Amino acid sequence: MAPPSKRRPGYDRKAQYGLFASYVIAIVGALVGLLLLAISIVDPTGFSALRSAGAEITRPVASNLRALVVGIGNFDEAVAAYINAGSQNAALRRQVEANRTRLIEADAIRQENSRLKRLLRLTESDTGVAAAGHLISSTSTSAARLARLDVGHAQGVQPGMPVRAPEGLVGRVIRSGPHTADVLLLIDEGNVVPVRRTSDNIPGISSGRGDGTVEIRALNTERNPFRPGDVVVTSGIGGLYRPNIPVAVVARLEGDKAIAIPLANPSRVELVVVQTPFRPVEAARESAAQAQAADTGAP
Amino acid sequence: MTRRYESRIARPRTVLHIRGTPIVSVLLGSALAPLLPIVAQTPLLPPFGLMVFLAWRVLRPEIWPLWAGVPLGLFDDVMSGQPIGSAVVLWTVILLAFDLENQRHFWRDYWHGWFIATLALAFALAGGWLIVHLAGQGGSLVQILPQLAYSIGFFPLIVRLCAALDRWRLP
Numbered sequence: 001m002a003p004p005s006k007r008r009p010g011y012d013r014k015a016q017y018g019l020f021a022s023y024v025i026a027i028v029g030a031l032v033g034l035l036l037l038a039i040s041i042v043d044p045t046g047f048s049a050l051r052s053a054g055a056e057i058t059r060p061v062a063s064n065l066r067a068l069v070v071g072i073g074n075f076d077e078a079v080a081a082y083i084n085a086g087s088q089n090a091a092l093r094r095q096v097e098a099n100r101t102r103l104i105e106a107d108a109i110r111q112e113n114s115r116l117k118r119l120l121r122l123t124e125s126d127t128g129v130a131a132a133g134h135l136i137s138s139t140s141t142s143a144a145r146l147a148r149l150d151v152g153h154a155q156g157v158q159p160g161m162p163v164r165a166p167e168g169l170v171g172r173v174i175r176s177g178p179h180t181a182d183v184l185l186l187i188d189e190g191n192v193v194p195v196r197r198t199s200d201n202i203p204g205i206s207s208g209r210g211d212g213t214v215e216i217r218a219l220n221t222e223r224n225p226f227r228p229g230d231v232v233v234t235s236g237i238g239g240l241y242r243p244n245i246p247v248a249v250v251a252r253l254e255g256d257k258a259i260a261i262p263l264a265n266p267s268r269v270e271l272v273v274v275q276t277p278f279r280p281v282e283a284a285r286e287s288a289a290q291a292q293a294a295d296t297g298a299p
Numbered sequence: 300m301t302r303r304y305e306s307r308i309a310r311p312r313t314v315l316h317i318r319g320t321p322i323v324s325v326l327l328g329s330a331l332a333p334l335l336p337i338v339a340q341t342p343l344l345p346p347f348g349l350m351v352f353l354a355w356r357v358l359r360p361e362i363w364p365l366w367a368g369v370p371l372g373l374f375d376d377v378m379s380g381q382p383i384g385s386a387v388v389l390w391t392v393i394l395l396a397f398d399l400e401n402q403r404h405f406w407r408d409y410w411h412g413w414f415i416a417t418l419a420l421a422f423a424l425a426g427g428w429l430i431v432h433l434a435g436q437g438g439s440l441v442q443i444l445p446q447l448a449y450s451i452g453f454f455p456l457i458v459r460l461c462a463a464l465d466r467w468r469l470p
Binding site: 036050054055062065069139145146147182188 | 333335336339346365366368372384435
């Protein structure tokens with residue numbers, strides 16, 4: 001098949017000028033695009049008005065569809081639960097017996113813990129919850145791993161706030177519109193979280209790999225201290241993320257880093273909580289107390 | 300018999316209907332990602348906006364003015380979550396490359412259309428990955444390969460869809 005010949009205007013002056021103008025507009029457009037690109041790479045929170053307009057338009061459809069999909073997912077789980085109800089019932093009963101004693105022990109430990117914290121004056125007064133919402137959609141065609149929340153700065157969500165689910169850390173807010181916000185997920189390369197191993201407090205850094213897993217590097221050891229099955233939680237170092245939010249469980253080792261699977265699977269979590277950025281006031285207070293002690297001790 | 304053909308030729312069509320259908324179909328393709336309630340852990344969906352855009356270009360080479368990638372790409376950027384300007388540049392470069400290619404290769408057929416669309420999709424996805432990578436986000440390049448594979452595989456279906464829309468839009 002031969003193409004139509006509108007691109008070869010022949011002797012028609014007007015058509016020639018029109019064709020030339022379309023080239024000029026296209027090339028100028030591409031250059032303006034490059035400029036926009038440079039601006040948005042330097043400042044990822046830029047063009048937020050434009051983006052949040054798009055987000056607000058698509059929000060009603062996405063959040064309604066999300067409710068539908070979650071309902072369907074639960075339905076299939078409910079059916080599966082009925083099918084093996086008998087054996088599951090027996091297993092669950094044994095588990096409840098075992099858990100009851102542990103619960104009582106945990107209660108005692110919690111009481112002791114709060115008493116010791118009071119002694120150390122470390123009691124946290126606020127849980128830092130800014131808002132609660134749902135993840136309604138994501139950038140599923142793009143290489144960036146962003147998810148969209150159905151709460152925005154009308155509900156108190158600001159860029160930089162950490163987002164967590166009951167299961168663990170989800171990510172942090174990078175843009176917020178009136179009723180929507182974009183969350184940079186934990187599994188994105190751009191999200192770096194200071195963590196520690198729960199068993200012995202070995203500090204590390206978690207960063208995303210963009211494929212649903214995170215990599216964890218130990219901060220100050222030559223060889224890789226992690227083993228498969230290790231659980232890491234946020235350490236609270238450097239602020240932003242509150243300490244002790246579950247992050248990931250190590251799946252395998254690769255050289256000096258550990259590949260871990262996030263505990264909160266962003267495609268399964270239902271309700272997420274946006275927290276205020278953590279500021280380690282205790283640390284500040286402690287250093288102030290030390291400085292005071294040094295001052296009084298010096299003369 | 301007359302009734303059967305009456306409904307298919309010389310139907311009343313407004314200019315908005317004829318010119319607007321391709322544009323609206325591209326916009327809907329771009330808006331599909333934020334509308335679907337999927338929280339993806341890897342690039343999961345093919346870039347529908349770009350695929351519809353390319354399908355129209357393959358079906359009807361005269362349909363997009365050379366600067367069409369600027370407004371349509373801007374909308375795609377707002378919807379897709381890529382850094383703003385990414386699709387503006389990539390789509391315009393693709394249109395210019397198609398234009399150049401049309402001047403070099405006169406004869407076109409089905410396989411030729413699929414082949415150049417494959418090159419365009421590979422360029423757009425790799426370019427999109429590079430831009431996201433420069434912005435310090437995303438992941439490794441390997442993760443866009445599955446997305447690229449089924450974008451290429453789905454492309455003839457999108458062309459069929461656009462051909463059906465084309466029959467519906469023209470008088």
